[in-house]
Amino acid sequence: MDNKKIGQHISRQFNEEMENMRNKVLTMGGLVEQQIEQAAESFMSSDLGLAEKVILQDDQVDKLQIEIDQECTEILAKRQPAAFDLRMLMATTKIITDLERIGDEAARIAKMTIRLDSTEYYHDQYHEIRHLLEMVKEMLHASLDSVARMDVNDVVAIASQDQKVDHEYGSIIRQLITRMMEDPRNITRALDVLWTVRSLERIGDHSVNICEHVIYMVKGKDVRHISQDELEKVMEK
């Protein structure tokens, strides 16, 4: 499967519409990647200016979702597509739902940064966030790559990366609980770290969802709600 599929329509204008829509999805993906990076950075460095920027930029993410959805529906109405094109449009509307939710998680982290008392620093906790952030950024980037290349080769790797993220997330939560029990003065800050790692863990889930939508687009198979083993079997076919 390669991108040529998108350029095989009889109507040049139809090609352009599909290509244009796909470019917007990739723009939205790039923006969302930047949003989680900056949101986590703003939290860790108590950078209120950066946090405000993330919150403002969430509007752009939302606008792109609405625009792309509208274009999808217009193409459906005008071109009455079938087969791959129809699947691509249906997958796109789902991919941008997940991207918008990732944007929401970034905005949530940024809002928390602003709400916090910036004098309370616990820098020792941040290596955990940083590690999880790196894992999740890789996942999101790889899932956006699979959208860009319409290629599902890395999907099994991304799904197993998600299992590592879940494991790491569980371990951070346990450490946070221990820290809270040791000294109740840590509770408020530990809860903020907890919400942040929770958001990052959710971003991992959304990245897996995006891959599932790409598999549907490329292979015509709905692989949501199946196990890792079943996924590997589908991908071997």
Add this chain to the structure above:
Amino acid sequence: MDNKKIGQHISRQFNEEMENMRNKVLTMGGLVEQQIEQAAESFMSSDLGLAEKVILQDDQVDKLQIEIDQECTEILAKRQPAAFDLRMLMATTKIITDLERIGDEAARIAKMTIRLDSTEYYHDQYHEIRHLLEMVKEMLHASLDSVARMDVNDVVAIASQDQKVDHEYGSIIRQLITRMMEDPRNITRALDVLWTVRSLERIGDHSVNICEHVIYMVKGKDVRHISQDELEKVMEK
């Protein structure tokens, strides 16, 4: 707007396909309502059997999502619908995404019930969960009513109910933090209550999303990401 719109197609079979799909959405909605009720009940009464039932039933929710999505795509390919029908199909695929996520939150609560040590009871905390549960159940029920009747009259009320839910949620979180600080032995259980109320709060958000999809279906307007004031203006038109 009434349900007759759905029965105005020249092809009787097209009518039946749309009606059949809509009935499945309502079945999925009813199942999801039952899931959150039972999940919260299992948590509050440490009923492991009930929690297991909720987890098993989540498969049915997932299966309905996949089935309905497939039917949507088949109708799009076969009937090449326009106007209201097209909007209904696009809205449906989004409504069932939110229903599936509500199902996930229910399963999450049920899994926590099973993970917990059932000897640790803090019954005094549950009236907060119960209150939030009642608020959220009302919201979900009203939003499913708007799907069933394709009627958007209650949407503004549902959106303002969500603001009350958010307010109540914030107040419960603050109480839980106080309780954790007073006695670190409360921390683990308080965190479990915290995850549960978080899930309930998210279900409120999904109920609002469902209403937004119904507005799109009925009025052809995308009202996602707008303020309560703007929503009221759109609804007056």
